[in-house]
Amino acid sequence: MSGTREGAPASWEVFLRSRRGLAHQHVGSVRAAGPDAALAAARDLYTRRGEPLSLWVVRSDAVHTASPDERDPYFAGARHKPYRYPEHFAPLTEKGPEGEHHE
Amino acid sequence: MPGRCPVTAPTTAPAVDEGDLLAHFDALVAAGETIEPRDWMPDGYRRMLVRQIAQHAHSEIIGMQPEGAWLTRAPSLHRKSVLIAKVQDEAGHGLYLYSAAETLGVDRAALLDALHRGQQRASATFNHPALTWADTGAIAWLTDGAAVINQAPLCRTSYGPYARAMRRVCQEEAFHVRQGYDLMRALCEGTPEQKAMAQDAVNRWWLPAVALMFGPPDTEAGGADARTAALGAAVSRRAMAWGIKRHTNDELRQRFVDSCVPQAERLGLTLPDPAIRWNEERGHYDFTPIDWDTYREALGDDTHWARQRIAHRRAAHEDGAWVREAAAAYAARTDGTGGEDE
Numbered sequence: 001m002s003g004t005r006e007g008a009p010a011s012w013e014v015f016l017r018s019r020r021g022l023a024h025q026h027v028g029s030v031r032a033a034g035p036d037a038a039l040a041a042a043r044d045l046y047t048r049r050g051e052p053l054s055l056w057v058v059r060s061d062a063v064h065t066a067s068p069d070e071r072d073p074y075f076a077g078a079r080h081k082p083y084r085y086p087e088h089f090a091p092l093t094e095k096g097p098e099g100e101h102h103e
Numbered sequence: 104m105p106g107r108c109p110v111t112a113p114t115t116a117p118a119v120d121e122g123d124l125l126a127h128f129d130a131l132v133a134a135g136e137t138i139e140p141r142d143w144m145p146d147g148y149r150r151m152l153v154r155q156i157a158q159h160a161h162s163e164i165i166g167m168q169p170e171g172a173w174l175t176r177a178p179s180l181h182r183k184s185v186l187i188a189k190v191q192d193e194a195g196h197g198l199y200l201y202s203a204a205e206t207l208g209v210d211r212a213a214l215l216d217a218l219h220r221g222q223q224r225a226s227a228t229f230n231h232p233a234l235t236w237a238d239t240g241a242i243a244w245l246t247d248g249a250a251v252i253n254q255a256p257l258c259r260t261s262y263g264p265y266a267r268a269m270r271r272v273c274q275e276e277a278f279h280v281r282q283g284y285d286l287m288r289a290l291c292e293g294t295p296e297q298k299a300m301a302q303d304a305v306n307r308w309w310l311p312a313v314a315l316m317f318g319p320p321d322t323e324a325g326g327a328d329a330r331t332a333a334l335g336a337a338v339s340r341r342a343m344a345w346g347i348k349r350h351t352n353d354e355l356r357q358r359f360v361d362s363c364v365p366q367a368e369r370l371g372l373t374l375p376d377p378a379i380r381w382n383e384e385r386g387h388y389d390f391t392p393i394d395w396d397t398y399r400e401a402l403g404d405d406t407h408w409a410r411q412r413i414a415h416r417r418a419a420h421e422d423g424a425w426v427r428e429a430a431a432a433y434a435a436r437t438d439g440t441g442g443e444d445e
Contacts, residue, residue: 008212009431011205028268029202031211033427034434045195048188065141 011060012038016046017053024056032057132346137263140206148345152262153207155347158225160200161218165225165412167193169233170242178236185282186239192275199268206264219417227399228315230409237290237297237304243283245308245363249316251276252359261346284366291370298371305367306375314393317356331395360390 009031015024027046032038038057047055066074082088124143131138138144171190177183201211217223228246233239254276257269290301321335335352342348350358360379367374378391 008210009427028199028271029205030198033430034437036437037430037434045198048191048195 009033009037012042012057013060013063014038014042014046015056015058016042017055018050020053024054029060030057132261135259135346137266138261139263147341148347149207151342151345151347152265153204153209154223155342156200156204156207156265157209157214157217157223160197160204160214161223161225162229163193163197163200165218165416166229166246168412168415169229169231170239172233173236173239176236182286189243189279189282192279196272196275199271200265203262203264203268215420219413219420221413225412226315227409228311230406230412231307231311232408234307235300235304237287237300238308240283240286240290240301241304241308243279244287244366245283245305245312246316247276247279247283248363248366249312249359251280252355252362253316256349256355259349284370287370287372291372301370302372305372309375310398313356313359313390314395314398317359318352319395319399320353320393321351322353356393357387360388364388 010033011029012032012035013029014027016027017024030038030041030045032041035057039055042055042057046052125145128138128142128144128148131142138148167190170186170193174183174186174190177186201214204214205211214223218225233242251273254269254273258266258273260266260269287301287305290297319335320332321339323329323332339348339351343350363374364379364381376391378389380389382389
């Protein structure tokens with residue numbers, strides 16, 4: 001993340017739950033001096049339409065990331081394991097998985 | 104996630120060689136994958152993005168001014184509410200885009216500073232005054248209509264944060280264009296004076312929309328001389344190779360003309376270009392090529408309205424300084440949850 005200059009408002013990541021039943025989703029970021037101002041800015045910017053249910057703001061520099069650059073070896077555990085997908089195995093009916101849903 | 108294959112991730116240790124990084128980047132772009140902020144990217148790609156996103160963000164906030172000037176003079180409470188919502192959206196579009204630019208390692212305050220000092224530009228489209236109420240309709244119908252055509256392909260641009268910002272922008276632009284067209288239709292169905300006012304506004308906003316919203320011609324077919332076309336084409340080709348742009352300026356301009364002509368006919372308005380004619384052979388409307396050099400000269404940064412737009416923007420920024428200072432002081436006092444911790 002870019003460094004914060006003295007006196008410059010911090011960057012905040014904004015997460016919005018737009019409908020009941022959904023997880024909060026990252027929608028973008030705002031600049032604000034503090035959490036109250038960040039929430040107000042996020043409200044003005046990301047919830048002008050519809051009936052959003054809840055907003056989170058998190059200071060951008062508080063987000064810890066593992067980027068694609070570290071895919072190897074950091075994410076290596078996920079690769080080359082086709083047996084983790086149902087498609088790796090034969091379907092249980094002659095018609096295949098689609099047929100099951102129909103009948 | 105059925106059918107998900109590891110796209111082009113290097114299978115050996117993380118690449119450090121510039122050639123490998125570039126090959127990986129090119130493969131991602133070629134596969135239609137997005138580039139994300141922490142991915143390696145060529146310097147030229149980053150520079151082109153910063154320049155384009157900043158210019159775009161500046162245009163959004165400078166573009167608030169011509170219409171904003173009519174907020175206190177809207178003819179009804181309904182039209183006023185709609186116009187406030189529209190102008191507020193433009194501010195929001197600027198903020199989405201400044202956020203996207205910041206993911207490339209530039210500072211929003213520095214971008215605004217560059218705008219204020221004339222080192223970066225906003226679209227010259229908005230260096231025209233909105234002389235009548237009908238201008239607010241013509242601006243929304245024509246320049247926002249041009250923006251939609253320009254921006255729809257940008258929803259699939261190769262840089263992730265820019266594409267995501269553009270998807271939000273495009274959803275809102277559709278409302279802008281429709282309310283503008285609705286405003287124009289109300290005037291066209293009104294008194295002869297109201298219809299004349301609508302026609303006058305279209306006469307003044309057609310050329311800024313068709314010329315400036317799409318940038319200089321980048322094909323000879325678009326009317327540029329060979330040198331201008333070659334220069335424009337080189338930039339466009341580079342932007343397309345990187346997946347930043349998807350179409351040439353002239354292709355999008357043609358698309359805009361094709362969509363506007365029938366809309367104007369339905370309103371009973373005349374687009375101020377006698378050369379507009381359906382061309383059966385091409386399957387497009389012909390129109391007068393943009394005389395870019397003449398036009399650009401007439402619209403230098405030194406015109407009254409160009410200076411006015413920047414002066415107004417600076418004044419708003421300076422007048423708002425106390426709010427930013429107060430917010431920072433408040434955050435610093437509230438037990439460190441908001442302010443800059445040492």
